[in-house]
Amino acid sequence: MSTSSNSGERAGDSDALGTVTTNIPARLDRLPWARFHWMIVIGLGTVWILDGLEVTIVGNLSAVLKDSTDGLGLTSGQIGMAGAIYVAGACIGALFFGQLTDRFGRKRLFIITLLVYLGGTVLTAFSMNPAWYFGCRFITGLGIGGEYAAVNSAIDELIPAKYRGRIDITINGSYWIGAAFGALITIPLLDPALVNPEFGWRFCFALGAVLGLVVLFVRRNVPESPRWLFIHGREDAAEEVVREIEDRVEHEDEVDLEDPEQTITVHQRKTIGLPTIARTVFATYPRRTVLCLGMFVGQAFLYNAFFFxxxxxxxxxxxxxxxxxxxxxxALSNFAGALILGPLFDKVGRVPMISSTYIVSGVVLAVAGFVLGDLTALTLTVFGIVAFFFASAGASSAYLTASEVFPMETRALCIAFFYAIGTAVGGITGPLIFGRLIESASNAGDITGIAPGYFLGAALMVLGGIMALFLGVKAEQQSLEDIATPLTAQDDD
Structure with a gap:
């Protein structure tokens, strides 16, 4: 049950609304796992499948995209450039849509960002020259980046605390379902005996748009975050959403729910200014800020450099x-890593799991770099399978950490900020560095020329793991409001 007292605007604060005392967070966290939560997973979590599909298709189309007759005549450097442009779009989209998500709500933005993604993907299928292709990759990246901010914040605010870690890790790991599907679907579509080479690679991009339309249909049924609603002066709407969720859980899953006693009192606000958000991130939680930056840079470089x-x-x-x-x-080994290791983030704890997954994956990749000259296609893939079995859970934990260790009012923008900075450092430079290394090594006829990229990625991952040991937050099975008190709950009347 929620109660509120609309005390009007606070003196000198035009954004202030009323004051509300609510038990909505506790009611959401005490829910058992139910069919409703599966709808959240399907409706929101599939964004990572789309991203995995996009990245894998591009990586697997390198040969045909280099063809000047059936493709676009791209060079290896331009393949890397396209990856960097996609990631740059994702960084900008995360920052732009992230602040809008905190201001206008999760649901409105995760519909808009999906539409942006769909538009970019459809246009990519009609590319007729490198410039058009680069522009479409940027638009697609804008949508994906915005999805990360809007969707991650909504997921964490709707999933019960007991399951938040494993669900977040697994959902982020579902990227690799899309990657596996993208890899397999290119086999027949790039077979000239089955599909005209001029159109096969275009059909690959069109598939992403078809999947996106299915996701859009499911997503329409996902509610707005009640946590966002009551902080922004819409406590009646928040109460209605939670009551409908509770009724659905009790009816579909045949359980009896008791009202929890824990409540929280917040001073509602229309918006939270960027100076307040910046002060919160850098002054109130500097250790968490350094941790998130280290985690995002490491995983972004590793994945965008190696997998692109x-x-x-x-x-x-x-x-x-x-x-x-x-x-x-x-790709399947990556998803298996997130699926198998995900529950341990709730049971064993965030700190030991984050540090171990980062360090182990970095060490394995470093070993691969040292023996690169002796590897075959099969043994290189085996090294990748082992390294990224651990890295996938670690990379997913970066998004989990950024979304749960900062106050609710800053959640989407914090996810966007760390994603953008980490990805700009690791994700844009990674494909560019690896693209140049491949070109240089190819001219020399020596695969060991790309080993420095492996060593750099490994070092960044090990560093991220060490940082987690000293700066990690024990957030397992805790309410989001206990991990980081909402800014509006900290204000004085």
Whole structure:
């Protein structure tokens, strides 16, 4: 039950609304896992499947995109550039849509960002030259970046505290379902005996748009975050949403729910200014800020450098013609890592799991770099499977950490900020560095020329793991409001 007292605007604060005391967070956290939560997973979590599909398709299309007749005549450097442009769009989209998500609500923005993604993907399928292709990749990245901010914040605010870690890790890991599907679907679509080479790669992009339309249909049924509603002066709407969720859970899952006693009192606000958000991130929680930056930079460089160019590496140095099977095996191991290791983030704890997954994956990748000259396509893929089995859970935990260790009013923008900064440092430079390394190594005929990229990625991951040991937050099975008190609850009357 929620109670409120609309005390009017506070003196000198035009954004202030009333004061509300509510037990809505406690009611959401005490829910058992129910069919409703599966709808959240399907409706919101599928964004990572779309991203995985996009990235894998591009990585697996390197050969045909280089073809000047059936493709676009791109070079290896331009393949890397396209990846960097996509990531740059994602960074900008995260920052732009992230602040709008905190201001206008989760649901409105996760519909808009999906539409942006759909538009960019459809346009990519009609690319007729490199400039058009680069522009479409940027638009698609805008939508994906905005999705990360809007969707991650909504998921964490709707999933019970007991399950938040494993669900967040698994959902972020579902990226690799899309990656595996993207790798496998390119096998028939790039077979000239089955599909005209001029159109096969375009059909690959069109598939992303079809999946996006299905997600849009499901997403329409996902409610707005009640936590966002009551902080922004819409406590009646928040109460209605929670009551409908409770009624649905009790009816569909045949359980009896008791009202929790824990409440929280907040001073409602229309908006939270950027200076307040910046002060919160850098002055109130500096250790958490450093941790998130380290985690995002490490995982972004590792994935965007290795995976964006993995198909190109197999084809350029190891004589692989069709890379789909290799990429699918690699992708499935990533999802298996998130699925299998995810529950341990709730049971064993955030700090030991984050540090171990980062450090182990970095060490394995470093070993691969040292023996790179002796590896075949199969053994290189095996090294990738082992390293990224651990790295996938670690990378997913970066998004989990950024979304749960900062106050609710800053959640979406914090996710966007750390994603953008970490990805700009690791995700844009990674494909560019690896693209140049591949070109240089190819001219020299020596695959070991790309080893420095492996060593750099490994070092960043190990550093992220060490930072987690000293700066990590024990957030397992805790309410979001206990991990970071809302800013509006800290204000004085």
């Amino acid at each position: 160019t993995f198909g190109d590496t197999l084809q350029t140095f190891l004589g692989v013609g069709q890379t789909g099977w290799y990429l699918a095996a690699f």
